[in-house]
Amino acid sequence: MKVRIIGDAxxxxxxxxxxxxxxxxxxxxxxxAGARRLKALKRRREIRLNLPWxxxxxxxxxxxxxxxxxxxxxGVVAFRTSGAGSERTIGGKGKTLLVLDGEPGARGAQxxxxxxxxxxxxxxxxxxxxxxxxxxxxVEVSSPQPRLLVEAGAGPEEVRRCLxxxxxxxxxxxxxxxxxxxxxxxxxxxxxxxxxxxxxxNFLSYPEGREIALSVLEEGLRLYVHVGLPLxxxxxxxxxxxxxxxxxxxxxxxxxxxxxxxAYAAVLRNLLDxxxxxxxxxxxxxxxxxxxxxxxxGWSWAITQKINRVLRVGFYRDPVQLYNALR
Numbered sequence: 001m002k003v004r005i006i007g008d009a010x011x012x013x014x015x016x017x018x019x020x021x022x023x024x025x026x027x028x029x030x031x032x033a034g035a036r037r038l039k040a041l042k043r044r045r046e047i048r049l050n051l052p053w054x055x056x057x058x059x060x061x062x063x064x065x066x067x068x069x070x071x072x073x074x075g076v077v078a079f080r081t082s083g084a085g086s087e088r089t090i091g092g093k094g095k096t097l098l099v100l101d102g103e104p105g106a107r108g109a110q111x112x113x114x115x116x117x118x119x120x121x122x123x124x125x126x127x128x129x130x131x132x133x134x135x136x137x138x139v140e141v142s143s144p145q146p147r148l149l150v151e152a153g154a155g156p157e158e159v160r161r162c163l164x165x166x167x168x169x170x171x172x173x174x175x176x177x178x179x180x181x182x183x184x185x186x187x188x189x190x191x192x193x194x195x196x197x198x199x200x201x202n203f204l205s206y207p208e209g210r211e212i213a214l215s216v217l218e219e220g221l222r223l224y225v226h227v228g229l230p231l232x233x234x235x236x237x238x239x240x241x242x243x244x245x246x247x248x249x250x251x252x253x254x255x256x257x258x259x260x261x262x263a264y265a266a267v268l269r270n271l272l273d274x275x276x277x278x279x280x281x282x283x284x285x286x287x288x289x290x291x292x293x294x295x296x297x298g299w300s301w302a303i304t305q306k307i308n309r310v311l312r313v314g315f316y317r318d319p320v321q322l323y324n325a326l327r
Contacts (some may be wrong), residue, residue, distance in 0.1 A: 001158050002073040006090060008037055010102050010131035014137045015054050017047035026061040040136040046280035050140040053167050069095040074159060076140060091120030100125045125150040126176055134265050142263035145236040149173050176234035185220040187282035189213055190265040192303050196317040196322055198317035199263045201256035205291040210250050210318030215299045217243045220286055223295045271310060280304045302326050
């Protein structure tokens with residue numbers, strides 16, 4: 001099977017690595033908007049994945065600057081950077097293309113739609129990986145239950161079979177929108193956690209962190225209910241389930257204070273790279289919706305105001321310091 005993977009999202013590297021490790025013919029265009037990452041990967045010639053079940057390292061893939069599908073190829077698109085891919089044509093008439101989104105700040109679907117070749121068969125998908133790319137081709141996946149959600153009928157079946165064999169199940173759903181909505185609400189936690197250079201488990205081990213998380217989740221859920229947007233149930237860290245756990249058994253999170261944990265969110269990488277726009281995207285989405293409905297989103301607004309402080313001065317020491325700054 002020939003698969004052309006297009007994009008700079010961590011999900012693109014994960015799929016390229018897993019499929020290559022399963023002996024599939026993988027061609028990866030890792031930077032559809034430029035040549036920087038392509039050059040870096042040509043020097044390294046390796047994908048390294050730190051997955052919940054172990055490491056995957058492979059050199060069995062090709063690199064390309066083309067986003068056009070050739071005869072016999074299936075395409076997967078997964079962009080991270082805003083507007084990526086809008087300057088190049090993607091896909092091919094009569095070819096099949098799976099367009100993924102999922103990472104905070106990702107513009108996978110939005111960036112790709114403007115550039116897809118007419119006549120390309122397009123399926124939508126959602127990556128639930130909680131993945132961070134620390135260096136080109138070096139990705140860490142922290143979700144204990146990583147998976148892809150795809151529209152029912154998304155093909156080909158061989159891609160799903162190979163990914164499942166590599167440890168990444170692909171689940172078909174009739175409608176992706178409710179799951180995207182749930183991811184949008186869950187993503188609201190990523191920025192306050194990143195402002196403390198922390199992980200969600202450590203952040204929630206503080207009563208102040210739990211108070212911030214409760215307020216942010218309630219704010220997001222209230223807004224989505226108000227505008228009538230349905231919510232799907234995520235396999236891991238579903239926002240409605242997490243909210244109930246925070247309310248009913250907050251003490252169960254205390255044990256994560258000193259537990260080993262590398263579940264850093266992609267937003268932390270945005271802050272380390274000085275990418276304020278990408279870091280604030282989940283909160284900005286809520287603020288845009290609030291401005292159209294009149295529903296108060298004071299917590300999201302207050303959290304976004306702390307980004308420049310972190311970029312200028314440094315991270316907050318812990319959730320206690322952040323909570324006091326927000327109040």
